[in-house]
Amino acid sequence: MIEVKDLTMHYKATLGWVKAVNDVTFSVDKHESLGIVGESGAGKSSVAIALLRILPQNGVIRQGKVLVDGLEVLSLPGSTFRKEIRWKKISMIFQASMDALDPVYTVGHQLISILRLHRNVSKKEARKKAEAAVGRVDLRSSILNSYPHELSGGMKQRVMIALSFLLIQPSVVLADEPTSALDVLVEDRVLKQMKKLQGESDLSVVHISHNVSTILTMCDKMAVMYAGEFVEYGEIRTVFRCCAHPYTIGLLKAVPSLRAPTEMLVTIPGTPPSLIQPPVGCTFAPRCPLAAPICRETTPPIVKLADDHWVRCHFARDIRKEDVHFGTL
Amino acid sequence: MNALIQADSLQRFYKQRTSSLNPFSGDLIPAVDAVSLTIEKAEILGLVGESGCGKTTLGKLLTRIERPTAGSVLFQGKNIERLGGRKLRKFRRHIQMIFQNPYDSLDPRYTIEATVSEPLKIHYRLTRRERRDKTCEALSMCGLDPDVLIHKYPHGLSGGERQRISIVRAIITSPEFIVADEPVSMLDVSVRATILNLLADLRDEHSISFLYITHDIATARYICDRLAIMYLGEFVELGTVEEVLTKPAHPYTKILMSAVPEPDPDFEGSSYDLREIAEEDVIPGACRFYPRCPERIEVCKELRPHLTSITPEHTVACHLRTSLRNKP
Numbered sequence: 001m002i003e004v005k006d007l008t009m010h011y012k013a014t015l016g017w018v019k020a021v022n023d024v025t026f027s028v029d030k031h032e033s034l035g036i037v038g039e040s041g042a043g044k045s046s047v048a049i050a051l052l053r054i055l056p057q058n059g060v061i062r063q064g065k066v067l068v069d070g071l072e073v074l075s076l077p078g079s080t081f082r083k084e085i086r087w088k089k090i091s092m093i094f095q096a097s098m099d100a101l102d103p104v105y106t107v108g109h110q111l112i113s114i115l116r117l118h119r120n121v122s123k124k125e126a127r128k129k130a131e132a133a134v135g136r137v138d139l140r141s142s143i144l145n146s147y148p149h150e151l152s153g154g155m156k157q158r159v160m161i162a163l164s165f166l167l168i169q170p171s172v173v174l175a176d177e178p179t180s181a182l183d184v185l186v187e188d189r190v191l192k193q194m195k196k197l198q199g200e201s202d203l204s205v206v207h208i209s210h211n212v213s214t215i216l217t218m219c220d221k222m223a224v225m226y227a228g229e230f231v232e233y234g235e236i237r238t239v240f241r242c243c244a245h246p247y248t249i250g251l252l253k254a255v256p257s258l259r260a261p262t263e264m265l266v267t268i269p270g271t272p273p274s275l276i277q278p279p280v281g282c283t284f285a286p287r288c289p290l291a292a293p294i295c296r297e298t299t300p301p302i303v304k305l306a307d308d309h310w311v312r313c314h315f316a317r318d319i320r321k322e323d324v325h326f327g328t329l
Numbered sequence: 330m331n332a333l334i335q336a337d338s339l340q341r342f343y344k345q346r347t348s349s350l351n352p353f354s355g356d357l358i359p360a361v362d363a364v365s366l367t368i369e370k371a372e373i374l375g376l377v378g379e380s381g382c383g384k385t386t387l388g389k390l391l392t393r394i395e396r397p398t399a400g401s402v403l404f405q406g407k408n409i410e411r412l413g414g415r416k417l418r419k420f421r422r423h424i425q426m427i428f429q430n431p432y433d434s435l436d437p438r439y440t441i442e443a444t445v446s447e448p449l450k451i452h453y454r455l456t457r458r459e460r461r462d463k464t465c466e467a468l469s470m471c472g473l474d475p476d477v478l479i480h481k482y483p484h485g486l487s488g489g490e491r492q493r494i495s496i497v498r499a500i501i502t503s504p505e506f507i508v509a510d511e512p513v514s515m516l517d518v519s520v521r522a523t524i525l526n527l528l529a530d531l532r533d534e535h536s537i538s539f540l541y542i543t544h545d546i547a548t549a550r551y552i553c554d555r556l557a558i559m560y561l562g563e564f565v566e567l568g569t570v571e572e573v574l575t576k577p578a579h580p581y582t583k584i585l586m587s588a589v590p591e592p593d594p595d596f597e598g599s600s601y602d603l604r605e606i607a608e609e610d611v612i613p614g615a616c617r618f619y620p621r622c623p624e625r626i627e628v629c630k631e632l633r634p635h636l637t638s639i640t641p642e643h644t645v646a647c648h649l650r651t652s653l654r655n656k657p
Contacts, residue, residue: 039517040488183380184544188588212518213590236594254518255592256547258574265522265551271487 035215108144234309375553489520
């Protein structure tokens, strides 16, 4: 399992510090999955980068704790983190992961050498494990002898899923937009496979996506991220039914559906704020249809609405979905 | 009513590059094969399919960016294949395109005014002042403030604003027909509705027709009048949005619909396990979808189905539907 407390990460830019991740707190138990949704630039991927400690040169983790299976990992020396935590405890799958396969080695060669780097197994055993892993994502074991260019995008991404979910048996998987580069039908298939694996293993999965529908079908908990902060967090059905942050409400009304009645889709006016100089008070206030003077003056508190549901809004207790109206242009 | 665009058995074949390394060199690939369609005035036709099914090629054929291998396109009754020189240039002002990625399709060194007014320079003889007036008018028509934007550069705009700029650039020559190739797939959900609503407004208020190309059936549903489902270069289903989405007749349409994740944690969709297609699966003369079809029957292997009406507003190319209908 993974527990994150008050994680704050900033980037240094020429104009000042970009406050990309601010006080992010969450926990994901074994067998559980958390979905993080938000617009581009909300800081979703920065969370993943910080958790894996693969910051670019200008990135700094300001504060926070990350506990993986009870062990604090942010304060570990870099070399220990690399040897003991990254891939062994926290594995990852990114949008471009499928392009991370080396074109000059067979898929099997790559899987086996990664496995042997992290686990002390013989070549024969490693091969067996690799065969079993690709088998569980419905690939024939013969693909271990193929080169990456012989596989389709969906097959490569499934190889990466086998690698990150199964092969090294980590505790936590970070999936950052794992299917965004895939075509609709392939995406559907890859997601179903991920969901199946999530259910079968005792992993904690953090699934990051801009696609609200994907998160709603895949995860147990969800966090809505806006301007570097979690603005709403909770059990997925609770957030879906009783969402109380105006941003969440707008986001859910903006998602096209094939089955719901075709009311006009909602637009959230304006653009996300600059993360170098975020607005005083609530970061969403400039775009919020319910913003009151207090929203532009004081930072909203975290309001606990239920055991596992909180919202960062001054009016969290009074807001009902039906009362929030965004323009439909 | 007179159709604005009428395409008749359009075909576009591409030749594989000749190379000693390529085992398929010289083979012809049908990107678009025997596609017929009409688009009425003030109508949005949605064109849905997987990547590589020929959607974009069809869009290019209708705008004469590509020329068909066989078949013809009539625009307002005139065959666009025969146009040349000045007539061709005159035709081009009536059709425009909007592209997927607003970050790539605007020149970073041009101000918004320069970008938007460039088509005017090419197609009309206007003074500088007239061009500026038209530019401002078109910007306000798309809900943008001309005074703020006119001197800005694309890097100062958000994705949604950029895409609106490319729409402004498309409508400035007062076209009758616009091909919109995945206009919202690069944008955040919170601003997609703005673009979709803008396209719908342009249809309703200015009677512009659109070909809306997308892989996402769910967004198509909100603005399209009719839907065409394309598979490997052919239309497999064509009908009003209502008909196609409530009574999908082709197995491929059903599969596409089931693959769209529904924004509801409790929704259990029907699930199909679709095979990936392999080269050896292509059987000449068979239905193109035969190798992957979950409902295939014997006849599908021998005879390629053609688009057949099942109601006046709904046609489908599938033996299952048409033979069932013919049974007493």
